[in-house]
Amino acid sequence: MLHFDSDYMRGCHPEVLSRLVQTNMEQTPGYGSDEYTSRAKKLVLKACGLEDGRGDVVFLVGGTQTNATVIDLVAGRYDGVICVETGHINVHESGAVEASGHKVITLPSHEGKMDAGELNEWFTSFYGDETWKHMVRPGVVYITFPTEVGTIYTKAELTAIREVCDKWNTPLFIDGARLAYGLVSSADVTLKDIAALADIFYIGGTKCGTLFGEAVVTRHPEWLRHIVSHIKAHGALMAKGRLLGVQFAALFENDLYSRIGRNGVDTAMALKKGMTERGFELFMDSPTNQQFFVLPNEVIDRLLPRASFELWGARQATHTPVRFVTDWGTTEEDINKFLCLL
Amino acid sequence: MLHFDSDYMRGCHPEVLSRLVQTNMEQTPGYGSDEYTSRAKKLVLKACGLEDGRGDVVFLVGGTQTNATVIDLVAGRYDGVICVETGHINVHESGAVEASGHKVITLPSHEGKMDAGELNEWFTSFYGDETWKHMVRPGVVYITFPTEVGTIYTKAELTAIREVCDKWNTPLFIDGARLAYGLVSSADVTLKDIAALADIFYIGGTKCGTLFGEAVVTRHPEWLRHIVSHIKAHGALMAKGRLLGVQFAALFENDLYSRIGRNGVDTAMALKKGMTERGFELFMDSPTNQQFFVLPNEVIDRLLPRASFELWGARQATHTPVRFVTDWGTTEEDINKFLCLL
Amino acid sequence: MLHFDSDYMRGCHPEVLSRLVQTNMEQTPGYGSDEYTSRAKKLVLKACGLEDGRGDVVFLVGGTQTNATVIDLVAGRYDGVICVETGHINVHESGAVEASGHKVITLPSHEGKMDAGELNEWFTSFYGDETWKHMVRPGVVYITFPTEVGTIYTKAELTAIREVCDKWNTPLFIDGARLAYGLVSSADVTLKDIAALADIFYIGGTKCGTLFGEAVVTRHPEWLRHIVSHIKAHGALMAKGRLLGVQFAALFENDLYSRIGRNGVDTAMALKKGMTERGFELFMDSPTNQQFFVLPNEVIDRLLPRASFELWGARQATHTPVRFVTDWGTTEEDINKFLCLL
Amino acid sequence: MLHFDSDYMRGCHPEVLSRLVQTNMEQTPGYGSDEYTSRAKKLVLKACGLEDGRGDVVFLVGGTQTNATVIDLVAGRYDGVICVETGHINVHESGAVEASGHKVITLPSHEGKMDAGELNEWFTSFYGDETWKHMVRPGVVYITFPTEVGTIYTKAELTAIREVCDKWNTPLFIDGARLAYGLVSSADVTLKDIAALADIFYIGGTKCGTLFGEAVVTRHPEWLRHIVSHIKAHGALMAKGRLLGVQFAALFENDLYSRIGRNGVDTAMALKKGMTERGFELFMDSPTNQQFFVLPNEVIDRLLPRASFELWGARQATHTPVRFVTDWGTTEEDINKFLCLL
8 A cells, every 4th residue: 555645644754763762762851942952053053044142943843833823922912923824823833823822814825825916905904994993904924834735835936925914013923834735846945035025924844744832933032932831831842852853853964854845855756747647736836845737537546445435525427636645654665555556 | 973983872762760770779689589580581482482491691880891701601611602893892892701711813804793504614623633632622602793893693693503513412502682773773683582592691681772781592491400509600690680680571561572672673774874975985784773885084074073982993094984973862853963064 | 788899790880771771772983983982082192181173082992901902002012011910801700811822921010019129120031131032022111000909100200100101112001900999098199190291091880889881091193093993803902992981071071080080989988987996907008999907707697697898818826817898889877887887 | 860740751651662662673554443442441431440341541641631532532512620728720721622612610628629519519600690601611520539639539528529410411521630649548449439439530541651642431432433544633642652651551461550659659648657757747648659848948958959849839938849750660779878868
């Protein structure tokens, strides 16, 4: 059986695992006050170009938790968060953002992306008269890189959104749950660009090589002044915090995060090439580790006993969109085996 | 100056005021445990056909407060509330519903109304696969009668929504902030129908003759078992609860609530007739106390020094939609004076 | 029947009522944007010595609502509020403060009052080591003036608490639900002192002459920048906001607020004198409109058919503490009649 | 350096680690819908005597998260939770319980334990009159086994608390963060007793052999009907849920959970024996893996460069209470080495 359902199906990258095994019997203080966590913080900040007190980082366990905790940190009480309709926080987080009192305000999605012009129009209209006092104020803008459908913003697009955020004095939060794959496939956006353009963002671990863990980075270190209490109030503080430190230190040593991203994207491109050569239609053209095709239902039925993947929406009359996801552990051999199934 | 901005611009109906004045120096126990409140409850339940323990009623101060408190009472923890995009809770309540953890889930608005078929489709799609566990469960359906744009549901339309709610085991909550005007203008919906079709609803006072106050009615009296604590936790319990009892008793004696509705609708119809006779275009055809026209900007500019009303959205190039609202205190003379201004 | 249960049993002071009646049919804009509210704001700020932009004021409906809304405004997300064990927010508000995520942290009560030395010790111990990151940070200090048992702080005591708040950089919030009675009975604390010593406080209306309403005053006007949205998210924004403005303008014209306080205190002192002369024991010596005695149960049983008052705690074997409350409407005649009952 | 600061300083028990390593490259569905989690559920329910649909279990990541999520599941909206003053949720969880709107109501602590008689008195007094409607209703009773100071309830004590909960119709929640150590040291309480006496409880993993993870067990399986959404709304749903399943399956195979508890308690008893033989005074007599002594400050100063442990409260003039914690990884050799340091 070949699995392409998602990028959280395996444990962690072997280099991460070996660090967890090596350090397992050591005793360290809890809650992220250990040396491994300090080291991981330094490595992450360096990779982001935020050394020397120009930034800070904190580690959380999972993606929905991170989105809810960060939005509740950055947005004012009862402020909302602007995102596109397909945004993860709007669709697939069981109301975790609303659970702490923040409305999700939606803009149209353009293959998963927000349009800077539409964002500016929204702000212009919102603050157009006094009525906004009776509406939910936007406290933060949320975008994903890559998006939920595997697309990525160009540097120009990100910069345009940044400028709108500056104009309306609203912070920008980038969800990087799959950042490794996005950075590798981007023509012009680097980790340092993300760190400079976002006010706060996170480097995804769960889908990019760790057992779990997301690194929240900000160039406003003062925002994290009471972060331990804030995280704990969200039930999100890990007792054995060093598990996060050990894993993120491994990701940011020896270029592992890039290698992980590279493997996911390379195998995804091999899959795309193989599928299009065989005449299958793309549902959406993604440069990252998520690939979307429109397959005849008979092909889907033939594949499913031997390969797992997601129907993208409900099954349709003759052809149905499907999603295939690769990751750091997918091999060329997996792709070849799958293409042979066709 | 003639005012048609809204229906909360005056104090209260003189018959209500006189009861407040008469009872002012009496001393009664607090928090709604007084005799006036008991009497008002009985009158309201009788008018709703819910006597003899078949229903219960509780009084709150304002509309947004009532929506937030009722939704938080009826929906499960972190459940969402379904409403149309133009729904008051989605647009004009500063996030009061999300403040207690409930997402507002939106359906298309058809001149302010929800379509039962679309509601059923939404439920069918939502519960179509296991994904819903990662989404916000719908804990209650919210509609307004009349809607925010002055339209009203027919009895058949309400019944169809009721049936969808039954099918998907989800309660129906009707916001009746302007109920007096809606009942008077409806061809076939009575207060008893509303009480039987909704699981819980409220009879608006603030916009229909009282200084403030909304009467929440339910045919599930057990839902109000701990209502005092729940209301107080929402900061919504009035110390001098009898003020609500005195006012609602006045509304439901001598047919006052109907007379109030009738005056609002009659004067609105006179306004509509006068305007259309003078060749002005309707923006939307409302049978209630809100009237919408599309006026040439020059007419708007000429009127504004002598009459106040709301632009409905941003001012446009040559013609702009506007809203006029009448209420229990609007007179035929007001309408005539206004028509003369044209 | 004579009623001494509480100070919210009557409607409003006749001078307030007459203003409501006079203005009833006027039409004004909503939500506190009317002229009456502007006028009331000016009068209140002047009485507090906070004219010329040195302060701001906003009106809410009730006491629990005000406490919850202000604490949620001033304290950081998930910060706690320090108060004495007998504090109203800790005991009698159905969890309204916790409802928006703020823990109530308690100190010992000294006849209802907080001790500045104990407050300082608490802070010293709390910030003594790093453990506080895992505890609830204190975001605001809450005291009541007068307290729930009718006692009042001297100016020296208030100043000492203020100094501790300054030392630990934590704002001070004073709940003045019964402020009128407290100011009149204090030897040295004026309204201007309260306004200068508290960061934010409220002037109670509900128990001091209005139908409802509390005026929140702060010498940090920037704190109220988004106050309309914040209040509305708490379900606390009154549509006919002018009702609050009309009432508070009446309270602060012609010295009415002081006269109201004076009547409550004078009649309370007459009661105290009469009772002690008749040999009844004080349970607590209060200078304000709440009076506490320890009465023999047989006296209580004899009085209850003709006078209502509260047992202060559970009935005891032979003697039980009781509370009597006077207000702006209590007359000398009421007191004399009551003393005759004995 | 010898570490006795806490029982979360190491990674996980080698038998748990080896299962994580073995399964690392397998691909499984997410969010706990995998086979490992199913297997772990069966093992846990069997150990609890809750097979055949008589109970259900769900896995969370950490202790504070579990307390907040369970209390918010079980208690009604705005209901409080009763615990002793030293209860973990009251002291060391940064307000995570209040964050979702639940007040912590405290009773006196008797060496960390709640007294059933005092609990009954509290309920009797609370429901003594109508005032409770203005107070926070108790929605759940919370105790810890073992307590925060290492003491344990006897079966008779637990049964007495259970009876009070039944009498007042309030569920009982037992926090078993250190349950392994408590069960081993108890004379008469078994895991099945805990499962039968509590309405809901959790079996701690983080402090008892896993990297992280707590197993919430209830004999009311219907309570977990919407648990995935509830957990996700709390930001507490682990994407790679199988990590929890793999670890808990390991704990409940081959009697590992008991062996872990046994090692912690045996080494703690060896420490206690060694210390008391050397004449050091017990601060509190604990039968579990936490040991409390009162040490002369000079002894503390001599030890600290070579052994870490916690001062229990602030350092005092000549002697200071200290806490030593052992766990599944502490060896006899560690204890002997430490005793030699003395």
